[in-house]
Amino acid sequence: xxxxxxxxxxxxxxxxxxxxxxxxxxxxxxxxxxxxxxxxxxxxxxxxxxxxxxxxxxxxxxxxxxxxxxxxxxxxxxxxxxxxxxxxxxxxxxxxxxxxxxxxxxxxxxxxxxxxxxxxxxxxxxxxxxxxxxxxxxxxxxxxxxxxxxxxxxxxxxxxxxxxxxxxxxxxxxxxxxxxxxxxxxxxxxxxxxxxxxxxxxxxxxxxxxxxxxxxxxxxxxxxxxxxxxxxxxxxxxxxxxxxxxxxxxxxxxxxxxxxxxxxxxxxxxxxxxxxxxxxxxxxxxxxxxxxxxxxxxxxxxxxxxxxxxxxxxxxxxxxxxxxxxxxxxxxxxx
Numbered sequence: 001x002x003x004x005x006x007x008x009x010x011x012x013x014x015x016x017x018x019x020x021x022x023x024x025x026x027x028x029x030x031x032x033x034x035x036x037x038x039x040x041x042x043x044x045x046x047x048x049x050x051x052x053x054x055x056x057x058x059x060x061x062x063x064x065x066x067x068x069x070x071x072x073x074x075x076x077x078x079x080x081x082x083x084x085x086x087x088x089x090x091x092x093x094x095x096x097x098x099x100x101x102x103x104x105x106x107x108x109x110x111x112x113x114x115x116x117x118x119x120x121x122x123x124x125x126x127x128x129x130x131x132x133x134x135x136x137x138x139x140x141x142x143x144x145x146x147x148x149x150x151x152x153x154x155x156x157x158x159x160x161x162x163x164x165x166x167x168x169x170x171x172x173x174x175x176x177x178x179x180x181x182x183x184x185x186x187x188x189x190x191x192x193x194x195x196x197x198x199x200x201x202x203x204x205x206x207x208x209x210x211x212x213x214x215x216x217x218x219x220x221x222x223x224x225x226x227x228x229x230x231x232x233x234x235x236x237x238x239x240x241x242x243x244x245x246x247x248x249x250x251x252x253x254x255x256x257x258x259x260x261x262x263x264x265x266x267x268x269x270x271x272x273x274x275x276x277x278x279x280x281x282x283x284x285x286x287x288x289x290x291x292x293x294x295x296x297x298x299x300x301x302x303x304x305x306x307x308x309x310x311x312x313x314x315x316x317x318x319x320x321x322x323x324x325x326x327x328x329x330x331x332x333x334x335x
């Protein structure tokens with residue numbers, strides 16, 4: 001049942017949200033923010049072994065400790081029957097679709113898996129939403145769709161037909177599907193191109209977390225190329241701000257960049273980690289990896305204008321915040 005709360009100049013509806021990938025890094029933070037705003041949340045997650053499922057279970061434990069209206073459903077995006085059963089048993093008002101097989105390099109090894117989970121899985125979510133009267137869905141895309149883009153910063157209006165990894169290609173397909181479901185079936189669909197998200201609970205396979213582990217242990221860190229590759233690192237709270245803004249009004253069909261709108265080279269990132277950890281990194285220089293792009297850099301002017309998106313956490317502040325969480329998690333204190 002919806003509860004309508006009226007404040008001076010606006011109305012807030014407390015609604016039922018489904019968050020796919022809700023046990024993951026970004027998904028768990030989104031669930032917490034939604035619950036904090038008073039909404040009811042169902043998290044759908046496979047808890048696969050892409051990385052240690054125990055990490056996702058800890059995320060779920062943190063969410064459940066909030067004692068808010070939250071339910072976890074263990075399920076697979078490619079299991080259409082499971083999704084149909086869920087959508088028929090709960091009247092969802094909105095879906096935030098974050099679940100996917102992630103990562104450029106792993107997609108080079110298993111392109112068919114990425115196609116099946118990311119593309120077929122997204123079709124299954126869109127179909128379940130359509131057939132059960134859910135009109136609004138926010139879907140995670142990726143900055144990887146820009147490929148090797150000579151024009152920086154990257155704008156939503158740039159051509160995106162030069163994907164260089166199966167992961168990027170799968171996200172391009174999801175964006176196209178989102179447009180189809182808006183155009184043909186009238187769903188309100190928002191595609192969010194995330195730019196290198198980091199912060200507490202970050203996946204252990206991603207650079208900042210992986211490097212923090214290795215530097216702390218005194219082990220060499222693999223540096224692909226000369227350290228000049230640059231990324232638009234975006235702190236998790238800024239990403240969640242953007243996601244939440246998408247839930248508050250209708251857009252029809254829109255694509256938004258969610259980034260920090262500044263670039264940091266790999267060498268600079270390592271220096272920030274060294275300073276925060278208090279230990280020098282041992283560098284293991286390796287050749288540039290296939291599928292890697294030289295730079296990602298978000299033009300967020302559209303998100304600023306339409307979402308009032310305003311990224312606040314710069315990398316010099318965000319890395320120490322991550323390291324603080326990382327060190328506490330190693331001692332079992334994550335508060």
